[in-house]
Amino acid sequence: xxxxxxxxxxxxxxxxxxxxxxxxxxxxxxxxxxxxxxxxxxxxxxxxxxxxxxxxxxxxxxxxxxxxxxxxxxxxxxxxxxxxxxxxxxxxxxxxxxxxxxxxxxxxxxxxxxxxxxxxxxxxxxxxxxxxxxxxxxxxxxxxxxxxxxxxxxxxxxxxxxxxxxxxxxxxxxxxxxxxxxxxxxxxxxxxxxxxxxxxxxxxxxxxxxxxxxxxxxxxxxxxxxxxxxxxxxxxxxxxxxxxxxxxxxxxxxxxxxxxxxxxxxxxxxxxxxxxxxxxxxxxxxxxxxxxxxxxxxxxxxxxxxxxxxxxxxxxxxxxxxxxxxxxxxxxxxxxxxx
Numbered sequence: 001x002x003x004x005x006x007x008x009x010x011x012x013x014x015x016x017x018x019x020x021x022x023x024x025x026x027x028x029x030x031x032x033x034x035x036x037x038x039x040x041x042x043x044x045x046x047x048x049x050x051x052x053x054x055x056x057x058x059x060x061x062x063x064x065x066x067x068x069x070x071x072x073x074x075x076x077x078x079x080x081x082x083x084x085x086x087x088x089x090x091x092x093x094x095x096x097x098x099x100x101x102x103x104x105x106x107x108x109x110x111x112x113x114x115x116x117x118x119x120x121x122x123x124x125x126x127x128x129x130x131x132x133x134x135x136x137x138x139x140x141x142x143x144x145x146x147x148x149x150x151x152x153x154x155x156x157x158x159x160x161x162x163x164x165x166x167x168x169x170x171x172x173x174x175x176x177x178x179x180x181x182x183x184x185x186x187x188x189x190x191x192x193x194x195x196x197x198x199x200x201x202x203x204x205x206x207x208x209x210x211x212x213x214x215x216x217x218x219x220x221x222x223x224x225x226x227x228x229x230x231x232x233x234x235x236x237x238x239x240x241x242x243x244x245x246x247x248x249x250x251x252x253x254x255x256x257x258x259x260x261x262x263x264x265x266x267x268x269x270x271x272x273x274x275x276x277x278x279x280x281x282x283x284x285x286x287x288x289x290x291x292x293x294x295x296x297x298x299x300x301x302x303x304x305x306x307x308x309x310x311x312x313x314x315x316x317x318x319x320x321x322x323x324x325x326x327x328x329x330x331x332x333x334x335x336x337x338x339x
Contacts, residue, residue, distance in 0.1 A: 005285045005310050013322035016159050018305060021181045024321050024328040028312060029335050031300040035312070037319060040179045040329060048278065049192040051234035054225065056174035057197035058242045059165035062138030063117070064152075067105035069096065075103050077115070077128065080171055080204050086118055087128045090204060094124060107137035108152075131135060141171050143325055159326070169201035169218065169234075175325045176239030194232070196225040200245040200262070207289070214288070216261035217339055223257035230255065234337070235276035240289050243296075246274040267291040268291040268298035268305045275299075278332040282323040295322045297333060 018024040021041040028035055047053075063079040073096060081088040091097050102116045115130040124318060140156045162177035163185070185195065199220040226249065229235060230303025237243050247254050248262035251302045278296055283289040290309060312330070321328045 005313055007284065007323050008317060011317055011323050011327075012145065013277060013323065013324060013326035014146055014326075016178060016326040017322075017328075019181065020179050021132055023179050024319075025179075026312070026316055026319075026321060026328070026330045026334065028297075028330060029263065029333045030297055032335065033301075033308065035315065038134060040185050041181075041184055041247045043179075043279075044184060044187045044191070046331065046333065047188055047191050047193045047236065048234060050233040051191075051236055052196055052228050052234070053188065053236035053238055053274075054195045054196050054198050054229065054242050054246060055162070055164040055177050055238045056168040056200055056245070057164050057166045058174060058199050058201045058241070059168045060140065060161050060170045060173050060202075061168050062135050062140060064139040064141040065105050065134065065137055066139065067103045067115075069101065069103060077103075077126065078171060079130075079134070079138065080125070081201045083127070085129075087115075087130050087134065087169045090124070091117075094227045097126065098099045099161050105134075105137050105322040108139055110135070114138055122192065130328045146326070147326070162290075164195075166197070167199055167201075171198075171204060172201075172202045173325060174202065175237045176242075176279045176329060178326070178327055185264075192234075194228055196228045198222075198225055198242055198245045198249075200241040200242055216263045217244075218260070219245040219248050220255055220259035221245055221255065226253070226255050227258045235274060237274050237276070237278045240280055240283075240292050243272075243274055243278065243292060247272065265291075266295050268295045269293040269302070269318065270299065272296060272299055275334050277334070279327065279329060280332070281329055282327050284324065285310075285313070293330075293332075300334060300336065 008181035023040045025038050025040045025251050065077050067075050077089040077091045079087050081090045097120050105113050115128045118127040130216050139152050140160050160173050162175050201218045203217045205215040238330050242265050249256050280331050294309045295303035
């Protein structure tokens with residue numbers, strides 16, 4: 001698909017819909033492949049009593065820090081993991097950064113601090129000696145395709161974080177959940193639908209167009225959440241991060257309490273345990289995220305997952321859906337798992 005489909009610039013969302021719930025929602029039923037086109041706030045109509053929706057409660061940290069080298073050259077780091085005594089980060093321009101170098105960092109408010117490079121590993125990551133409050137000097141880590149077109153704004157502090165996010169640790173947002181509002185959640189709960197949290201701290205792998213060996217990410221599914229899911233009459237998986245967390249928790253064929261690192265790369269063919277309804281944004285062709293979506297469809301329509309996703313994406317482009325993190329959403333309903 002990567003070679004066969006290109007997302008036009010006009011379909012790439014640089015800002016979210018306002019209000020959030022006014023984004024579009026493409027509903028795809030499988031295996032019939034029937035489609036519906038509604039507004040996201042209408043998603044409530046697809047929920048049934050005793051369903052449960054699993055959401056990612058990981059919160060995006062202000063992981064992008066900017067500064068200057070002693071030469072005056074601009075430098076940027078993406079903080080990706082807090083180690084015991086340092087931060088692991090990606091840096092650019094990588095060829096100009098070396099061990100022992102000190103970088104002056106400026107916060108969005110104009111205050112200053114500094115970090116020093118302890119070492120650089122073979123994979124290209126940097127290890128930084130940084131003050132304990134380094135995140136106070138950081139910016140919301142919007143995807144590069146957005147920051148290439150505009151600066152980070154104060155509204156992004158809220159817009160790029162979902163209402164479900166509680167546990168800090170992600171360097172990118174769980175974007176399927178960005179469409180929800182207090183009003184939608186109130187209506188969902190009124191239908192006796194439970195909302196349960198799982199955690200997957202999104203790492204830098206989400207920025208990669210492809211990978212053979214996915215970088216590990218921390219996930220957690222609590223005993224309480226697993227129990228609620230097992231007792232429900234239907235499951236709504238809110239996003240690819242939730243899907244990977246749930247599938248990583250499967251023990252003896254059931255979603256179970258589990259935690260640790262996961263490098264699960266879901267692509268066709270794949271047999272899912274977390275089936276029912278799957279909410280996801282429109283992703284960049286050729287990426288692991290779209291491979292996961294293809295696999296979900298492929299299980300019901302063997303051998304045609306990627307082809308089906310391409311057809312649906314072309315339809316979405318034709319109908320002016322907005323793509324990527326701040327874009328519109330797709331709800332895939334597995335009619336063979338509905339009650």
